[in-house]
Amino acid sequence: MGGRFAFRVFCVCFLFFSTAKLQAQIKVASFSTVLSEIAQKVGGKNVVVTSLIKPGQDPHEYQLTPGDLSAAAASDLVLLSGKGMEVSYLTNLRDALPKRVQVVAVGDQIPSLTKGADEGKEADKETTQDPHWWNSIAETEKATMVVRDAFTRLDGQHAADYQAGATAYLAVLKELDSWVKRKVAELPRNRRILVTSHDAFQYFAKDYGFQIDSIEGLTTDQEPSVSHVTALIAEIKKQGVKAVFLENTLNPKVSVEITRESGAKIGGSVYADGLGPGDGETYAGMFRHNVTTIVDALK
């Protein structure tokens, strides 16, 4: 009898503790490498974060897999970059998720920069939101607060923990921004011209006074027109731009051709679309790598 009683107590305790653990941790499925880091830093031990888009993966080219869909459906909270980044699969994702799963498109809660959808065609004057908010530290601060609020809504008991996690992460971002300002100050205003493979740095340019010229548009799936590349080469020559930059997830072919024609050099590779292997494993590491690469090549 005694043994059996002890077994029952064990079972009840086991059930209690495993349920308590499940309730305490928010299961997060993230479709952004930057949001995965933010969620981990803000949520700490109270969350379990699954990154469905991996560091070094091009988020514009991402396709929803059955496995990722199952992971999202089993989560409590789905975090999206927003601002149109998920346009190719958002409807399918939303339709497949159970009602209890909360979806937060973080970027949609941050003010947007826009751009002509296809600037090459006069007829098409439609503007589109620029999804690359993470290339601004100020926007990333706002995203941190959006994530904190989402966690607090789901799990008010740990509101103080989420506030503390957000405060610590915001302090890291503030220090990073101070460093970036000092580093960018090494570059005279007239040399702050950033030529990249696709148009991912508008938010960065706004914060630090750069002019942007890119080979492709806001997404990475359209080949540039010959007339656009010709105009870009002329602009690089006219402004005396010393370097153009490759991106870690994109083919360097057109960029290399442009350097051959324009006399600019390849200034290195930057992380345009979120975290990646190497220096870009963390948000601060990614940002420092980008700024160091850009400033040192253009000086």
Ligand SMILES: [Zn+2]
């Ligand atoms: Zn991009």
